[in-house]
Amino acid sequence: MVKPLTLEDKDVLKLVYDEFVVSSSNQLEKPFDHEALFTNVVSDVFVRSLRTFDPITEFDLPKVEKTTAKVEPPIYLLKHLACQMRDTKREDENRSNAHVKTMWVLKTLDSYSWCAKAVIALAAFGLEFGVFWDLYEQKISAARKDSLGYSLAVLNNVNEFDATKKAKDILGYNDVVKNVYKTVRLIVDLGRVISLYDSKNLPTLLEVMHIYSTYVYWTVLAIVVLASQLDVLSGAPYNLTDISTKISSVRLQLEDYQKTIEREIEKWKEYRDRENCAFVSPKDIVQVLKCLLFPIYQDLPKGIIEVFKANYVLVFISGLYSIDDEINLLNKIYEELKQSRPRIVTRYRKDKTVMEFEKDRLKILWAPIVHEDSDEVKRRFDVMSRKMKWHVVDYTIIPQLCKDLIKNRLKYDNMNPIVPLFSPQGELLNDNALHMLFTWGIQAFPWRPVDAPVEKSNWIWNELQKSNHSINTWLNENAYIIVSGRTDSDGFDDQWVMKLPGELEKIKNDDIIRRFDIIIRYCRHGEKDKDESETIAKFWTYVESTFDGLRRMNKEEVDEETFRQVKLFLGVRRHQTGWVVLSKGASVKRICHSELFYQTLTEFSKWRQNIENDPGFDVSLLNYYDRLESQQKPLKCIDITLKTHLSNIYKSIICPDPKCQRPMKFKSAVFECCHGQDEVARAADHAGGGEVEITRPDS
Numbered sequence: 001m002v003k004p005l006t007l008e009d010k011d012v013l014k015l016v017y018d019e020f021v022v023s024s025s026n027q028l029e030k031p032f033d034h035e036a037l038f039t040n041v042v043s044d045v046f047v048r049s050l051r052t053f054d055p056i057t058e059f060d061l062p063k064v065e066k067t068t069a070k071v072e073p074p075i076y077l078l079k080h081l082a083c084q085m086r087d088t089k090r091e092d093e094n095r096s097n098a099h100v101k102t103m104w105v106l107k108t109l110d111s112y113s114w115c116a117k118a119v120i121a122l123a124a125f126g127l128e129f130g131v132f133w134d135l136y137e138q139k140i141s142a143a144r145k146d147s148l149g150y151s152l153a154v155l156n157n158v159n160e161f162d163a164t165k166k167a168k169d170i171l172g173y174n175d176v177v178k179n180v181y182k183t184v185r186l187i188v189d190l191g192r193v194i195s196l197y198d199s200k201n202l203p204t205l206l207e208v209m210h211i212y213s214t215y216v217y218w219t220v221l222a223i224v225v226l227a228s229q230l231d232v233l234s235g236a237p238y239n240l241t242d243i244s245t246k247i248s249s250v251r252l253q254l255e256d257y258q259k260t261i262e263r264e265i266e267k268w269k270e271y272r273d274r275e276n277c278a279f280v281s282p283k284d285i286v287q288v289l290k291c292l293l294f295p296i297y298q299d300l301p302k303g304i305i306e307v308f309k310a311n312y313v314l315v316f317i318s319g320l321y322s323i324d325d326e327i328n329l330l331n332k333i334y335e336e337l338k339q340s341r342p343r344i345v346t347r348y349r350k351d352k353t354v355m356e357f358e359k360d361r362l363k364i365l366w367a368p369i370v371h372e373d374s375d376e377v378k379r380r381f382d383v384m385s386r387k388m389k390w391h392v393v394d395y396t397i398i399p400q401l402c403k404d405l406i407k408n409r410l411k412y413d414n415m416n417p418i419v420p421l422f423s424p425q426g427e428l429l430n431d432n433a434l435h436m437l438f439t440w441g442i443q444a445f446p447w448r449p450v451d452a453p454v455e456k457s458n459w460i461w462n463e464l465q466k467s468n469h470s471i472n473t474w475l476n477e478n479a480y481i482i483v484s485g486r487t488d489s490d491g492f493d494d495q496w497v498m499k500l501p502g503e504l505e506k507i508k509n510d511d512i513i514r515r516f517d518i519i520i521r522y523c524r525h526g527e528k529d530k531d532e533s534e535t536i537a538k539f540w541t542y543v544e545s546t547f548d549g550l551r552r553m554n555k556e557e558v559d560e561e562t563f564r565q566v567k568l569f570l571g572v573r574r575h576q577t578g579w580v581v582l583s584k585g586a587s588v589k590r591i592c593h594s595e596l597f598y599q600t601l602t603e604f605s606k607w608r609q610n611i612e613n614d615p616g617f618d619v620s621l622l623n624y625y626d627r628l629e630s631q632q633k634p635l636k637c638i639d640i641t642l643k644t645h646l647s648n649i650y651k652s653i654i655c656p657d658p659k660c661q662r663p664m665k666f667k668s669a670v671f672e673c674c675h676g677q678d679e680v681a682r683a684a685d686h687a688g689g690g691e692v693e694i695t696r697p698d699s
Contacts, residue, residue: 003094012214034116045126049133081124085227102221114216115191121220122184176244186254201268204260222247282426310424312362318417320380336442357446364390435549474521478585485525496594497578503601570640589618600625
C-alpha cells in the first residue's frame with residue numbers, strides 16, 4: 001500500500017508517468033477551456049466562499065467577465081468526481097486511501113492536460129465547498145425556517161455552529177483550502193507560460209515542465225483529503241496537519257519557480273530585443289552598439305557613443321590576455337587609416353555596382369569580455385587600454401546578456417579575439433575581419449569579405465615577406481622561390497633545413513640550370529630576425545588565424561586553393577623536419593616536407609635531364625619528389641593540429657592531400673587523416689573518411 005507522504009518527487013514522477021500518458025491525439029472531442037473555467041468561475045466560487053466566514057481574507061475578488069456565460073463546465077463529470085472524492089474513507093492515517101482515490105481521479109481525467117486535471121479536480125471540490133457556504137449563509141440569514149434556502153441547508157447537513165468555539169477549526173480547514181487554491185492558480189499560470197514560451201530559452205521552465213505532473217498529483221491529493229473531511233464545517237473532527245505541510249511546501253516551490261521564470265522571461269525579452277536591434281533589424285550603428293555592449297537602463301555620458309554615428313566600426317572583442325599581436329596590428333591599421341592614400345577607396349557591392357568608402361569614416365572600438373572582476377583584472381585592463389590608440393569600452397559596464405549575445409551571434413569563444421565590422425547603418429558586414437586584417441592589412445580596406453585581394457597566394461607571401469623583404473623582389477622577377485621553415489612541434493630536427501642551402505647552391509651552378517636561365521631564390525623563414533622562435537610562433541598563429549577566418553566565411557566567398565594551402569601548412573606542422581614552399585613567382589606549386597625535399601635535391605643527378613623536356617624546373621623536381629613520397633612505407637596522410645583557434649571547427653573538413661580528398665572527422669584538436677596506415681584502416685577510411693583528433697595542446 002502506497003504511503004504518498006513518504007514519497008519523494010522523483011518517486012511520484014515515476015508513478016504518474018507509469019500510469020498516465022497525455023498526448024495531442026488523446027484530447028476531448030469537444031474543446032475545453034480550463035483556464036477560463038478557473039479564472040471566471042472556480043476562483044469566484046472559492047473567494048466568495050472563503051469570505052463568508054472570514055470577510056477580511058486577503059484575496060481580491062476576481063472580476064467576473066461576461067465570458068462566464070460561455071463557459072460550459074463538464075457538470076456530470078464534476079458531480080461524479082465530487083461524489084467520489086467525498087466518499088474517500090476518513091480513517092486514513094497514511095493517506096493511502098487518498099492516494100488510491102487521487103490515482104482514480106487522474107485516471108478519470110486521463111484525456112485532459114495536467115493543468116486541466118488540477119482545475120477540474122478543484123472545480124469538483126468547489127461544487128461541495130461553495131454549496132456549503134452558500135447554504136450556510138442562507139440558513140443563518142433566513143427569516144423563516146420554511147424557506148427554500150433553509151430546507152436545502154438542512155438537506156445538505158449544513159448546520160449553524162458557534163463561531164467562537166469552531167472558529168479555530170474552520171479557519172484551519174480554510175487555510176488549507178486557500179493553499180490549494182493558490183497552488184492551482186500557480187499551476188494554471190505556469191501552464192500558460194509553458195504554452196506561450198519556448199523552454200529552450202527558459203531553463204527553469206524546462207525544469208518545471210519535467211516535474212509539472214508531480215505538483216498536479218500533490219494538489220489533487222490535497223483536494224481529495226479536503227473533500228473527504230468537508231464535514232468538519234458541520235462540526236466533525238479532522239486532521240489536516242500533514243497535508244497542510246505538504247501543500248504549503250508545494251506552493252512555496254511553485255512560487256519560487258514562478259519568480260525565477262518571470263526573471264528569465266524578462267531577460268529573454270531583453271535578449272530578443274537586443275538581438276533584433278543589433279542583428280535582425282538594425283537602424284544605425286549607434287543603436288547597434290547600445291544593444292550590443294551597453295546597459296539599457298543606464299544613462300551613458302553624453303557623446304560616448306555618438307562619436308560612432310555615420311561611421312564604419314571595427315569592434316575588437318577579446319579577453320585581457322594574449323592580445324598584444326592584435327593590438328599592434330590594430331594600432332598599425334589605425335595609423336594607416338589616418339595617413340594612407342587614397343583617402344577614398346572604390347569597392348563593389350554584392351550586385352557589382354560601385355560604391356565609395358572613406359577611410360576617415362572608420363572607427364575602432366575595443367570591447368573586452370571579462371567574466372570575473374578583481375584588482376588584478378582592473379590593473380590588466382588599464383595596462384592594455386593604455387596600449388590602444390582608439391576607443392575602449394569599460395568591461396565593467398558590459399551586461400552579461402550582451403556577452404551571451406556576442407557568444408551566440410558572433411561565435412566568440414572567450415579565447416580567440418574577433419573583429420566584427422559594422423556599417424553606419426548597423427549592418428554586420430563581416431563577423432570576423434581579423435584574418436583579413438592580418439593577411440592583407442590596409443590593402444583590403446574596408447575588410448568586407450568581398451574586399452579580399454584576388455591573388456590566391458597573397459595569404460602566405462604577405463606573411464613571409466615580414467621576415468625577408470627580398471621576397472617581394474623575387475616575386476616580381478617571377479623566379480623559382482624556395483622558402484624553408486621550422487614547425488613549432490616539440491623535438492624539432494633542423495638538420496634538413498640547415499642542409500638545404502648547400503644542395504641548392506650546387507643545383508643553381510649546374511650547367512643545365514644555367515643553360516635554361518632558371519632563376520632560383522632561397523631563404524629560411526625567420527633567419528634574419530632577432531628572435532627566430534618568436535617569428536615562428538607568430539607565423540603559426542597567423543596560419544591558424546587564416547584557417548579560422550576561412551572557416552567562418554561563406555562557401556562561395558572562399559578560394560578553395562587558398563584554403564587547401566592553409567590546411568596543407570597545418571598538415572606539416574606536426575612534422576619535426578620542417579616545411580618547404582616551392583613557387584614560381586607568387587604561384588605556390590607545393591608545400592613539402594624538408595627531409596623528403598632535401599633527398600630530392602641530393603638526388604638531382606637522377607632527374608636533372610628531365611628539365612630539358614618538362615615544361616618547368618618545378619615539374620621535374622616535383623615529379624621526382626612525388627616518386628620518393630610514394631615509396632615511403634607506411635604511406636602516411638595528413639594531420640591538422642590546432643592550438644589556439646578552436647572556434648567554428650565542428651564542420652567537416654576535406655583532406656587537403658589531392659590524392660586523398662576524403663572527409664576528415666571531428667574528434668577533439670588534431671585533424672588526422674588515417675589513409676595508408678594499414679589495409680583495415682584504408683578500407684575504413686575509404687568508407688568514412690579520415691579521422692580527426694582535436695585536443696587542446698598544453699600551453
